[in-house]
Amino acid sequence: MKNIKVGIIGGTNGMGKWFAGLLKKEGYTVHVCGRKTKLGISDLAKLCEVIVVAVPISATADIIRKVGPMLNKDMLLMDLTSLKKEPVKMMLANSQAEVIGCHPLFGHQVKDSSGQNVILCPARGKKWLNWLKAVFKKNKLAVWEATPEKHDKMMAVIQALNHFNTITLGMALARTNVTLADINKFSTPIFRTKLDIIRKVFVESPELYLDIITGNPQTGKMLDIYEKALKDIRSKIKSGNKTESKKAIKKTAEKLYGSKDK
Numbered sequence: 001m002k003n004i005k006v007g008i009i010g011g012t013n014g015m016g017k018w019f020a021g022l023l024k025k026e027g028y029t030v031h032v033c034g035r036k037t038k039l040g041i042s043d044l045a046k047l048c049e050v051i052v053v054a055v056p057i058s059a060t061a062d063i064i065r066k067v068g069p070m071l072n073k074d075m076l077l078m079d080l081t082s083l084k085k086e087p088v089k090m091m092l093a094n095s096q097a098e099v100i101g102c103h104p105l106f107g108h109q110v111k112d113s114s115g116q117n118v119i120l121c122p123a124r125g126k127k128w129l130n131w132l133k134a135v136f137k138k139n140k141l142a143v144w145e146a147t148p149e150k151h152d153k154m155m156a157v158i159q160a161l162n163h164f165n166t167i168t169l170g171m172a173l174a175r176t177n178v179t180l181a182d183i184n185k186f187s188t189p190i191f192r193t194k195l196d197i198i199r200k201v202f203v204e205s206p207e208l209y210l211d212i213i214t215g216n217p218q219t220g221k222m223l224d225i226y227e228k229a230l231k232d233i234r235s236k237i238k239s240g241n242k243t244e245s246k247k248a249i250k251k252t253a254e255k256l257y258g259s260k261d262k
């Protein structure tokens with residue numbers, strides 16, 4: 001299958017560019033388009049048998065609606081979107097092509113993606129799945145299959161809850177009015193790691209993180225859990241009752257990591 005041609009919509013930057021690099025390294029012909037490229041979406045659909053949608057989450061549905069009807073049943077339509085339920089539903093509804101939802105669980109900045117997780121949500125057809133898995137596995141990625149529903153449920157924790165927590169920490173930090181100069185002097189390694197994460201969310205890709213949080217149907221549930229946990233530990237710490245705080249920490253550790261007494 002070496003002479004496969006892959007078209008990546010959104011391949012000029014970010015994750016699309018990362019995927020283009022991976023495929024080119026494997027010897028495949030890759031065409032990319034963005035909003036300002038000479039080649040457009042319909043050129044890619046004519047030139048390629050695999051079409052990858054790798055545009056920002058907010059543009060994904062429109063792009064799928066546009067490109068989907070241009071593809072036939074022997075082709076593959078896939079995406080790299082951080083959410084899976086809606087994009088996979090859209091790909092199935094707007095095209096006859098085989099459909100695979102794909103979410104690489106890392107950013108395009110990683111220098112070496114070996115060992116990183118990739119989730120695949122095979123949704124229609126069997127012809128292309130083994131090819132895609134083989135490409136990832138050859139590059140030492142850990143490939144896992146899941147339904148779009150299971151994927152989004154897990155991402156509500158791994159991404160929505162986690163990034164919400166980072167945003168909350170960043171906002172609280174800003175309200176303390178401490179300066180970066182002082183932070184640099186007084187920070188510990190673990191705090192510097194956290195600060196890098198806060199910077200990534202607030203400065204590098206705020207739109208992506210907000211889309212990931214707001215686009216996940218489970219986010220409301222996560223926010224309730226978060227708020228309850230915050231209220232719970234806040235009241236224990238504020239009351240000055242150290243025994244209660246200790247009990248709560250111990251109970252949580254046992255739930256997360258198992259009992260030490262086992």
Ligand SMILES: NC(=O)c1ccc[n+]([C@@H]2O[C@H](COP(=O)([O-])OP(=O)(O)OC[C@H]3O[C@@H](n4cnc5c(N)ncnc54)[C@H](OP(=O)(O)O)[C@@H]3O)[C@@H](O)[C@H]2O)c1
Nearest residue numbers: 010011012013014015034035054055057059080081082107
């Ligand atoms: N970044 C991550 O860490 C990460 C990780 C896993 C999955 N993802 C997913 O990957 C997808 C892309 O995110 P990203 O962070 O890679 O975004 P990005 O860095 O902003 O890149 C988006 C790409 O899409 C193109 N684009 C934007 N709007 C377009 C439109 N309307 N039509 C055609 N092309 C368009 C851009 O090119 P022009 O600006 O030149 O038009 C660019 O090539 C998202 O679905 C995201 O959820 C991202």
